[in-house]
Amino acid sequence: MSLNTEVAIVGGGIGGLTLGLKLAQANIEVTVFEKLDAPSSVYKGELLQPKSLKIFKRLDALDVICENGFSFSRIAFEEGEKEFSMDYSILPGDYKYALMIEHEKLKGILLNQALQYPNFHYLSGSLAKGYDNGELMVERKDLKEQLTVKADFFIGAEGRNSITRKEMNSKIKKIEYNHQFLTVTFPRPQSLEEGKIISKDERFLGLFPLPDAKVRSVYLIPEGTYKEHLKKGIHYFHKNYLELFPELEGYVTRLKNWRDIQLMIPTAFYADKYVAGKLAILGDAAHTVHPMAGEGMNMAIQDADVLGELLAEMYTRGRILPDKLKWYEKVRKPRAENMISLSHLSAIAYSYSNRVITGIRRKGLKQIERDKTLQYKQMLNVSGLGYWSESLWDRLIQAGMLPARETELSAADKSHYFYTEKDDYPWKKVEQP
Ligand SMILES: Cc1cc2nc3c(=O)[nH]c(=O)nc-3n(C[C@H](O)[C@H](O)[C@H](O)COP(=O)(O)OP(=O)(O)OC[C@H]3O[C@@H](n4cnc5c(N)ncnc54)[C@H](O)[C@@H]3O)c2cc1C
Structure with missing residues (x-):
């Protein structure tokens, strides 16, 4: 046929x-x-990033996606006792948020x-x-x-x-990577309304709010330890989550069966x-x-x-x-x-648990929060709306070897690195009708 x-x-x-x-x-x-x-x-x-939201708007699908998703503009990073954040709202234009669906x-x-x-x-x-x-x-x-x-x-x-x-x-x-993830969705406390990444020593937990008061979670485990986790049972899984984020008491504990939890091999x-x-x-x-x-x-x-x-x-x-x-x-x-x-760089930052790497990661996050240019580059590149490459200068600032640039970028500076129609569809500029 x-x-x-x-x-x-x-x-x-x-x-x-x-x-x-x-x-x-x-x-x-x-x-x-x-x-x-x-x-x-x-x-x-x-997780839908801003560029994808823009694409769905052009396809006339964004309204229904928004009705069925949960949007937020901030991802909070808890590193031991310290907290940092990444904020989509520093992006110019209409797409200053991410959406979970x-x-x-x-x-x-x-x-x-x-x-x-x-x-x-x-x-x-x-x-x-x-x-x-x-x-x-x-x-x-x-x-x-x-x-x-x-x-x-x-x-x-x-x-x-x-x-x-x-x-x-x-x-x-x-x-290939030296770690894997356990991933599962479960009910969330109402107060969990933004992305959250919690890391402590060698532990890592990512939480991303979904609609209907649910949350998708990813928990990092070293490669080869999945069977040990299974053997220790669902209470051990709850315990790991609760140690990192006690507010999940009464929520993650509603998971009763390992079958709901999926192993994700990055x-x-x-x-x-x-x-x-x-x-x-x-x-x-x-x-x-x-x-x-x-x-x-x-x-x-x-x-x-x-x-x-x-x-x-x-x-x-x-x-x-x-x-x-x-x-x-x-x-x-x-x-x-x-x-x-x-x-890959983000993955490496969370792949090793020794003090040196943890220290570098903390320093890096702190510098990104203080340095307005680094912060913008990070958000822009993640958003997919544009690209501004990171230089050696940026890396030195991130490592704390040069001072952070604390002056806000102008709107013109920010927009300069956005992809234009000609960047996305360059054949149009070459082949005029
Ligand atoms: C197990 C898993 C977990 C993931 N978790 C995350 C996550 O937590 N966060 C994240 O950002 N990304 C995650 N990803 C990645 C993300 O989901 C993918 O990048 C995204 O789905 C890619 O979309 P795609 O359409 O290219 O491919 P896919 O989503 O893989 O879709 C491919 C489709 O093709 C079909 N198909 C395959 N072979 C054939 C065939 N021969 N004939 C006909 N149909 C076929 C499949 O059934 C499937 O429906 C995960 C990916 C996987 C595989």
């Missing part, structure tokens, strides 16, 4: 669905092949919006097996026969184990190419990041935005040229690699 579509997307995760919605709105015949046939119970990314909820919103377009098709229970002679082979649960898909473009949005990346012969470079990798012929990869298929900076899902959304805009323009102009996919790689690959480095 065969199927024809203009764009075939393998994988109906956040990246595939964002791209699907964008292409549907551009009147392109798009089909998403998703292997699962029901929502997954696996925890994945839930349950992963499957967000997927549902994007899918429902996309299904309103008759040119959008979503085939669940469809496992893409590989490519043969430029066609995609799909095994469907409800069909005995294999489906052969012909398309102008095939987009691999199928996550870490990408068959499209394999077909493209794109190689990955991998970074890895980071990046592919050496994102496009080949009429194939392209996005999101976790192209790169994964350490979860510390809460960027994985955002990078998938941002890839989908740039790739979607490029494809939309090709179809609007009637110039379907696979060669032009290179623009997508040109914009997104360096940005993804910057983000991987940024997340």
